[in-house]
Amino acid sequence: MQLTLGPLQYFWRRDDVFKFYRAAAQWPLDTIYLGETVCSKRRELGTRDWIALANELAESGREIVLSSLALLEAESDLSALTRLVENGHLRVEANDMSAVQLLRDRKLPFIGGPSLNVYNHVALRLLCADGMQRLVLGIELGRELLQEFKDSGEPLPEFETIAWGRLPLAYSARCYTARALDLAKDDCGFRCIDYPDGLPLKTRESRPFLTINGIQIQSNEHCDLAPDIAELHAAGVQLLRLYPQTNDMESVVARFREAIDSGRPPQRIGKESGYWHGQAGMERLPGSGAADPVQAVISPQ
Template sequence: MREPFTPGAARFGIALGPLLYYWPRATVMQFYADIAESAVDRVYLGETVCTRRHELRHAHWLEIAQMLREAGKEVVLSTPVLIESDTDIACMRRVCEQEDYLVEANDVGAVRCMGGRPFIGGPHLNVYHADTLAWLASLGARGCVVPVEMDGATLAALSAGRCAGVALEVLAWGRMPLAFSARCFTARHHRLRKDACEFRCLDYPDGLVAATGEGQDFFTLNGIQTQSATCLDLCGQAQAMAHMGVDMLRVSPHSAGTLEVVAALAAIRAGERAPAPSGVVPAGAQPCNGYWHGRPGIAWEDRP
């Protein structure tokens, strides 16, 4: 159980989102062993991007889930985002039909598959206003992760207008997931077919950065997923979000910096340091917070 908050502390939980990249099994196991010793309260597990990735099967995720639960973490199993094959459907059903862990539903089909049982709505359900949140709550949602492009004013309105008992979670740090496609961009970069990709995602532990014709880093390619090249950093807005009533701040796993950001948020939560940007980004990336201020997401403003 989390220690009582000190005077001046911000009341929010720290969540670790699902691993979006394709890492070797040993790397994944060590990563979550480190997370078990961290200040993270909730951990999302499972393959949400590409069901062809096979370093970890469903049984392996369940082993990690049990280890984290024994370490005192709340564990949530995440469903795939883009459902387009029988394999994707089978993966989604395996997650939704188990009853040992809460589910993050990343697709409306997963919401239906839950059959009214409690779940958390993933960020790709695109909940922008209280009516949508209330509809999801009527289907069993006990929480929702808001879209990454939501600005601070809209978030405040959503928090104020939500129905009782529905928690809000916000991505506070990490490359922003922007879109999904039936095509695998990593395979295409290597002139390979999607179904013969040679699992090239393993070569890019934080995705493959793509630049504009002028040489500016603009997107990150992660298999069928497109992410921002910049790294969202809302650690400086952590207290503001807590005062709005946001319940959880999410950190997205990266090959470096994840534990440092978790520690920074824990210090802000405990009142040990003034809220400020974490100062941590993936190798070669720049920070961004434009969406929060109602500007293009790639922008950075050094203000709350």
């Protein structure tokens, strides 16, 4: 199985982004996704910067993919998307149907992102006809639906699943971070840069519930499918996606690489793995106790 580093979901300072990815180019990864997928107002790096960084990292020998926004809200977003699609040689992860249309019109092969709504083999067939070569399964798509895809008899793309990180649950035209800080979205001050792993959200009973990340809502805990690698492989998943975090991401990558190479499932340390098993996403499966010695692998809130 292959390991991929998913696109950065958070808003980091420019120098931190370059430092992170130049280090990531030395990790045992097969594919690195680059680009802003959450909010077009995050301009520490523009489209040209992402493309330039992609060209630089391509020299490492990894596959480099440019990821598009999941929610386009303005004509300027469409212009930036067009520049991304017309980068010249790198594949694009299409995270909404606008990207799919631009790529299809240009007869360019692409990767379907997890925010495309693919819930049956008919949608899968249509996207493959448009040029989709790989599908990153949506967060709630587990082993049962993957088996339905396989049983359909249709030609299948590669399948990639999110195996580590906070799960991207929903997007909104409103900014949750700005609202939490009593700011208008158009005058947010880019405050989400102060929360490089998201802003924890609690219930009124002060129980951890979700994570706020600009216009995106994420799971509170980390998904962790490292103990399920053998089952994922048997089900037809070829690639495992690990989402970037600020704390010790290199150790996360090494843990998954060791599990793949050795064939020995590690202890589950992330606490959310239910979707793959057909249960509630926040379901804590056996072995997900996260003992103190391994907490360093999980970003502090």
